[in-house]
Amino acid sequence: xxxxxxxxxxxxxxxxxxxxxxxxxxxxxxxxxxxxxxxxxxxxxxxxxxxxxxxxxxxxxxxxxxxxxxxxxxxxxxxxxxxxxxxxxxxxxxxxxxxxxxxxxxxxxxxxxxxxxxxxxxxxxxxxxxxxxxxxxxxxxxxxxxxxxxxxxxxxxxxxxxxxxxxxxxxxxxxxxxxxxxxxxxxxxxxxxxxxxxxxxxxxxxxxxxx
Numbered sequence: 001x002x003x004x005x006x007x008x009x010x011x012x013x014x015x016x017x018x019x020x021x022x023x024x025x026x027x028x029x030x031x032x033x034x035x036x037x038x039x040x041x042x043x044x045x046x047x048x049x050x051x052x053x054x055x056x057x058x059x060x061x062x063x064x065x066x067x068x069x070x071x072x073x074x075x076x077x078x079x080x081x082x083x084x085x086x087x088x089x090x091x092x093x094x095x096x097x098x099x100x101x102x103x104x105x106x107x108x109x110x111x112x113x114x115x116x117x118x119x120x121x122x123x124x125x126x127x128x129x130x131x132x133x134x135x136x137x138x139x140x141x142x143x144x145x146x147x148x149x150x151x152x153x154x155x156x157x158x159x160x161x162x163x164x165x166x167x168x169x170x171x172x173x174x175x176x177x178x179x180x181x182x183x184x185x186x187x188x189x190x191x192x193x194x195x196x197x198x199x200x201x202x203x204x205x206x207x208x209x210x211x
Contacts, residue, residue, distance in 0.1 A: 001152050002138060010138045014157050017130070018164045024121055025168050031117075032172030035107045040169025042110045046117025047165060048158045053122050055154035058131035059147045079123050081202070088198030 002010065021029075024047045032040025108116075121127060131154065139149045 002140070002149055002156075006138050006140070007153075007156060010135075010153055010156065011160060013134070014160050015164065017134075018157075018161055021168075022126075023124065024117070025165065027117060027120055028165055028169050029172035029175075031108075031113055032169045033176035035113070036176060037170050037173025039108070039110065039113050040172050041166060042113045043117040044162060044165040044169055046114040047121045048161055049114070050118040050121025050124075051127065051154070051158050051161065053118075054127045054131055055151060055158075057128065058135065058154065059151050085198050085202070088195065092195075092198075 028040050028043045028047065031043045131150070135150055135153050135157075136146075138153055139146050143149065
């Protein structure tokens with residue numbers, strides 16, 4: 001197990017990364033703004049269920065295989081890009097339904113919100129790289145059982161992530177409460193979310209192609 005000094009140092013570095021909004025944070029905020037803080041918190045649970053998959057892969061050494069293989073890495077990045085674009089198109093379609101007179105787009109089920117979050121993070125190869133390139137810097141080889149240390153740091157990362165992402169979910173729910181009072185703002189919110197998802201997906205695809 002990492003000692004206290006290592007845990008504190010890792011926590012500071014991890015928080016610096018977690019506080020920078022990425023695809024996962026944008027997804028959480030979008031769902032929370034659209035369906036309320038409960039949906040945002042369910043998204044957080046889904047995102048970090050995906051993180052558990054990356055931790056298990058890192059402990060098993062699968063992350064090293066993915067990063068070492070340009071083909072596997074690019075394939076995962078492209079899959080993630082396609083999924084982001086899919087989420088963007090779905091948001092734009094919701095915007096279209098909100099535009100209909102006296103109609104509302106049905107909210108996504110909590111199961112779907114959870115699943116989307118988990119898949120989004122599982123298909124994020126940057127998380128795999130994080131656990132391969134960043135976490136090992138805090139592993140003490142002399143302490144033995146490196147896999148257990150990686151697992152412990154991964155759990156600490158999830159705890160910190162739940163706290164920071166939970167704050168984003170609450171903030172998104174607060175904003176969403178005001179958006180839902182105005183159909184026009186709600187439509188603009190869905191349009192903005194769709195555009196962001198599609199933009200992130202295209203950026204990921206182009207990066208994968210260049211890689």
